[in-house]
Amino acid sequence: MKKAFARKYLGIPYAIFLILFVIAPLLVLIYYAFTNSTGQFTVKNLVGFFTDPNTIGTLLYSLGLALAVTIVCLIIAYPIAYSLAMSNFNSKAIIVMLFVMPMWINFTLRLTALKEILTAIEGNLAFHPFINSVIGMTYDFLPFMILPLYNTISKLDLSLMEAASDLGADSKQVFLKITLPLSMPGIVSGIAMVFLPAMTNYVVLDMLYNSTYIMGSLIGSYFSAYDWHSGSMIALVLLLIIVAFTLLTGGTEEEDKNRGALL
Amino acid sequence: MSEEYIIELKSITKTYDDNGFTAVEDFNLQVKRGEFVTFLGPSGCGKTTTLRMIAGFELPTSGQILLDGKDIAQFPPNKRPINTVFQRYALFPHMNIYENIAFGLKLKKMSPEVIKKKVSHVLEMVDLEGFEKRKVSTLSGGQQQRIAIARALVNEPKILLLDEPLGALDLKMRKEMQLELKNMHAKLGITFIYVTHDQEEALTMSDKIVVMNNGRTQQIGTPEDIYNEPSNAFVADFIGQSNIFKGIMTGHLKARFAGGEFECMDDVHEGTLVDVVVRPEDVIITGPENGTISGKVTSVIFKGIHYEITVESGKYEMVIQSTKSAKVGDEIGMKLDPDGIHIMIAEDHTTRFEAEIGDDLNLVYSDHSIRCDLTKLFAGSRIVDGQLLDQSGEKIDTSDIKVMVSIEPGDIKMSDDVDAGLTSGNIINLIYKGDHYSYVVRTIHGHDLIVDDEYLWNMDDMVGLILPEEKMTFAVRK
Secondary structure, X not given: OHHHHXXXXXXXXXXXXXXXXXXXXXXXXXXXXXXXXXXXXXXXXHHHHHHOHHHHHHHHHHHHHHHHHHHHHHHHHHHHHXXXXXXXXXXXXXXXXXXXXXXXXXXXXXXXXXXXXXXXHHOOHHHOHHHHHHHHHHHHHHHHHXXXXXXXXXXXXXXXXXXXXXXXXXXXXXHHHHHHHHOHHHHHHHHHHHHHHHHHOHHHHHHOOOOOOOHHHHHHXXXXXXXXXXXXXXXXXXXXXXXXXXXHHHHOOOOHHHOOOOO | OHHHEEEEEEEEEEEXXXXXXXXXXXXXXXXXXXXXXXXXXXXXOOHHHHHHHHHOOXXXXXXXXXXXXXXXXXXXXXXXXXXXXXXXXXXXOOOEHHHHHHHHHHHOOOOHHHHHHHHHHHHXXXXXXXXXXOEHHHOOHHHHHHHHHXXXXXXXXXXXXXXXXXXXXXXXXXXXXXHHHHHHHHHHOOEEEEEEXXXXXXXXXXXXXXXXXXXXXXXXXXXXXXXXXXXXXXXXHHOOOOEEEEEEEEEOOEEEEOOEEEEOOOOOOOOOEEEEEEOHHHEEEEOOOOOOEEEEEEEEEEOOXXXXXXXEEOOEEEEEEEOOOOOOOOEEEEEEOHHHEEEEEOOOOOEEEEEEEOOOOOEEEOOEEEOOOHHHOOOXXXXXXXXXXXXXOOEOOOOOOEEEEEEOHHHOEEEOOOOOOOEEEEEEEEEXXXXXXXXXXXXXXXXXXXXXXXXXXXXXXXXXXXXXXXXXXEEEEO
């Protein structure tokens, strides 16, 4: 009895945290999204979102950019994660750390360096805004793709692959029929860690002197123009997209224990 | 000649590149078509490595694996007509039962109708009809095991490999599956190669058992051979329960061990040092006077169908299985029929005894001092002012440390002077061995020591036993 009480009290700080920093802001967000500047209920912001060609254009551009970044990250990260997880190196952990280490160096510093390199190559950054964004974001988000993939693949039961080859599968078939499907949880986690930030992280674009707009820049511009209502609506729509995405991928995954996690 | 054998392993050796460890050394085996062969041994004996080399998961460092006369040693697993049942089943978690079983057939590009027929047939065989749509995670361990077997069998392999397939099941389930596997083997006529560390399982199921230890084959034979005629002390000890004694042949079909002289059936040359195996169920309990040897009962355990009785006879201990009970403390006699004694030529006849560490940092055994450099026994230790210090300079407490002393029989000398050596005893047996005599000396401590000497002594002589310190080897016993 006493023990149960003690446990309940332990939860109180977290409950307060959740109320103050998750639920309350969410309610405020919803409030602003569905009111106008005089505080009256309105769906104008919602309608505005889907009718403003500027917003829709930015949404599509953001989706395209995020998709490109995610695919590039996945293509780079999977072979790295796979070969590291499957290798017999004693220093595996150190090599993984090397790939993750950029995360520990200041973000603005890294992007400034990248900007200088890209400028040296391209001359003027304004000529290739999309490619520059992809490069910048890939550089920034790659560790978030490698880690969940590495975690998932390194936990795969090697006897499953042996069983497949025992049953007649060659190495390509083993990969396509066993390794790849079983590393899906890591792929999904990696996508979630990369795709969503790629839609909104406009700081990368700003730092690369990029004039293109993504969803994050749009929200930022609305808020700096004191239109909290339209800004909130965009944030809310993005939130719903995220929820839908999570439900579609991770939510249907039965065996949650196989989900890759950060470190 | 090779027609008869489906698979032959010829001097297979596996050494790992990274650490130089040799897991399997010079392994030779011939398996007949349709045989049930079991690799038996303790963990780390190389049995699983050998199986994995047959499957193709590991490639032998040297040697040949002939399947129907063709060397497949360097083939990948998917190019071998051999299927494996894995220790932890290795069912694909992202596929249902049907997809799991059909996996190999689909790769062979069979038509869906044929696959369907084969899958339902094999499911019927393992008693899991209608399980096609089930998910792997909804099955119990025993059911998963059956699916794993079905998935391998559906491919109609020439050889089915089973790597401790019943290890994860509970006892009752394991017994059931043993029988089922045996029946399946009889019905299908496929060659089974089975790996287990469970000697009972091996004895129950196999046509042929390969006993392995430290990467080497110890004995290959039928379960009866292995049990009744173990080829060395390891096999005897590993298979079933046994009493193992060091002994010597004292005459034609006569052996001395465990403090008595027994008639036996193994014709081993007189004077040969032997290991003797006596199965607990072969010991006959008699009255104290009627036995070849006698002793005091030290423990009696009821085991259901028999009692397990431990008897202390002098320095020796005998475990007996008997349907008759005895009381702890009883004095009983023990007798052995000649066919209950199994004689093996000994590999090692070193005499070992325990000594204590005395105050002067030498060893003490029955009031005699043995000189021994203790600093060699404790790494990094040194002796300062008559005290033994370890690496960090702390004093080592030697009062409860025992040292095991070993000496070869040929290095022991006999003397007229009873007090000349470490111990003394009566000569109870002597055998002329051409250029020297082998004596059995019963020490005052009750040990029968074998001593080789070129001079003739008489029976019943009381002699001093000199154990030269320079011939001794020492080891710390915790």
